[in-house]
Amino acid sequence: MNVRNSHRTTSDALLNVAVVGHTNTGKTSLIRTMLRSSEFGVIEDAAGTTRHVEQATIFADNDPILHLYDTPGLEDSRALFSKIKKLQDKSKLLLPVQILERFATGITVDDPLEQEAKVIRQILRSDILLYIIDVREPFLEKYRLELEIMTLSARPIIPVFNFIAGHDRELVTWRQQLAAFHMHATLEFDTVAFSFEAEKRLYQKMQTLLEPYYKRLQKLIDYREKFWNQLCLSGAKRVTELIINVACYREDESARSDLIAPTFVEDRLHDFVRKAEQNCLRDLLAIFNFSDREVALQKIPVSNGQWQLDIFAPGILKAYGLDMGSAAAKGAAAGAGIDLMVGGLSLGAASALGALAGAGWSTFKRYGDEIKATVKGTKWQCADESTLQILFLRQKFLLKKLMHRGHAAQDTLHMDKVDDEKLPENWSKLISVLRQNPNWQKPSVNRNNNQHFQKIEAKLVAALLNET
Ligand SMILES: Nc1nc2c(ncn2[C@@H]2O[C@H](COP(=O)(O)OP(=O)(O)OP(=O)(O)O)[C@@H](O)[C@H]2O)c(=O)[nH]1
Ligand SMILES: [Mg+2]
Known part of the structure; x- marks a missing residue:
């Protein structure tokens, strides 16, 4: 009997990856670079460019491995944090992740935090978060609040440093700040100055944080490489x-x-x-x-x-297929050379000498044309x-x-x-x-x-x- 698995195990399920962060840090840019396509989403040097969650899929051959979710940028982190804090104070018995769920379901369409609620909903539907950071910015309070909110989701987070080219000092400071936050598995991934090594390290970081997906991600790494x-x-x-x-x-x-x-x-x-x-x-x-x-x-x-054509150039005979080392080939070269030096070559005479007999007619024809052209002074x-x-x-x-x-x-x-x-x-x-x-x-x-x-x-x- 042909028995088939009716349900998918974690290891063959698609991995859901949410790309999150403050507005205008390069979230959509990261996805374009990962997809190697400029077609995805809209990129602009302005806050609030991405307004809705958008999905893209990354394949190994024809096998889909992960979904990437582009999310709107977080804008009012302070208001978001205080709203969540209030919910926490009201419902002390709830787990942090349940607080986020309550927040996400309780927001109406016209609420000023609706944009942020979309992000939180996507976070709750995802297995891992890529938190995109514009390293040119100092580690402001709004970023600290965003990180605190995200840790409530109990999802693994990979902070991704963007805009790194020429910003080494800022990068060091960011690393220190995140370490103080117990975040060590950070990644440098400049979305504009691409390196395949950075892409590979991104998937390797995911592997270490998501053990059940190890094999699937390895398949992806091998394929992408x-x-x-x-x-x-x-x-x-x-x-x-x-x-x-x-x-x-x-x-x-x-x-x-x-x-x-x-x-x-x-x-x-x-x-x-x-x-x-x-x-x-x-x-x-x-x-x-x-x-x-x-x-x-x-x-x-x-x-x-x-x-x-320089008939005397070393290697010329070889280049023309007369490299059989035969006396015939040597004779041909000598004959052609001497005749050329004395001012003219009768190809008829050269072939009559039979010097090229061993080289075969097709080679001779090829070689002969070049010599003829040389004699005629063809350039x-x-x-x-x-x-x-x-x-x-x-x-x-x-x-x-x-x-x-x-x-x-x-x-x-x-x-x-x-x-x-x-x-x-x-x-x-x-x-x-x-x-x-x-x-x-x-x-x-x-x-x-x-x-x-x-x-x-x-x-x-x-x-x-x-x-x-
Ligand atoms: N120089 C440089 N510019 C970048 C880099 N990443 C993004 N940008 C620029 O930063 C701006 C914002 O990029 P987006 O990808 O639209 O940012 P986003 O986070 O999706 O923005 P929102 O959707 O508005 O939240 C654009 O002008 C990009 O061209 C980078 O690594 N280096
Ligand atoms: Mg965007």
Whole structure:
């Protein structure tokens, strides 16, 4: 017989988390950042922005783990405290939590404390409270009263310090004040300057305070960690794709008709680079779930380089697949080199020598075209090294900013300066190899399975994530 549990145990029930605090401390902001979505609620630099309790759910994969409840800010804490105190004095036999219940049910819709009653009702329906603190404020009496009221609920409370960037001293004072209040499990979580570590610690704090939910929360932590790492990796891969796409791009100057002004080729290159960067920006914003309103992308200064295959460059044979170490390959190089030095190469003669016989026709064809072009003096228009450097550095800067941007951030991100980002090691060499492989410009099975390509890709990704 198929026996199914008809009731849910605590450990598989959803956890209800109320986000509470004084008005304008960043409660809605915290939820946006936790959800990684700017869509939730309304954020404003004004008191009383959130007027009703609003719910959001956090999932591990498709499994809902917890409900977050945004609540209106507490405004008149003193009036709330004295009302509760009066109730306490009247009903000495009631438990503190029963006093709160009595308060919450006894308030009418037109009562000046109705807003506060909504918060208390939600507190009573929740398993744990996140008490959001604007650390820029001193520990005023109103905050002490709020904490006293909340402790009556007998729910675990995690004080969350917001607005911490640049406020270290205030943070120390707040910690001391809360310790005096027997609250030690505090958390720093700046909703605007996001760090995944802070998010993880928030769930870990919940784990220690809510033992029955330990496993469910661990599932959430593991999922969020994996997901976060994947996001960062996808971002770095996308930027790498941009660099490869632009570095491998070339326009054959000789292919242009004399009727077309040289600036036309240049414009095409500029357009190509700018569009490629725009597309990358759009994808990065989508990966991190930001909208394109949040970043202002200044036009990249593209400068135009000319590039010619250097047949004598070390590693060139290898890059062209002639790395079998055979005498044939060596002969080919020597033959091509000598002929080029004496002023011209007859490719017919080179192939007649049979020097490349071992390399196979397809490799020869590939190699032969490059040599032919070199002999004819063909130059390719391409984005020069400084363009590629700027492109790399500002995309690295953007990636870092997006990885540390909370979804509560309201400012526009400008891309005109790039802090002090570093280029990957052997940057010039990497770019040179990419230039020699125009067929790597777009993804293909061949390209993606090429070990040489994979190494370059891995180096760029690691440099973008600062793993080198
Ligand atoms: N610089 C900075 N600003 C923040 C941070 N958190 C919130 N803000 C700003 O603080 C203001 C209030 O944020 P909200 O999230 O609306 O605050 P709230 O607690 O939900 O406010 P009410 O709903 O009115 O109680 C907004 O202008 C936010 O942009 C932070 O960590 N750093
Ligand atoms: Mg709000």
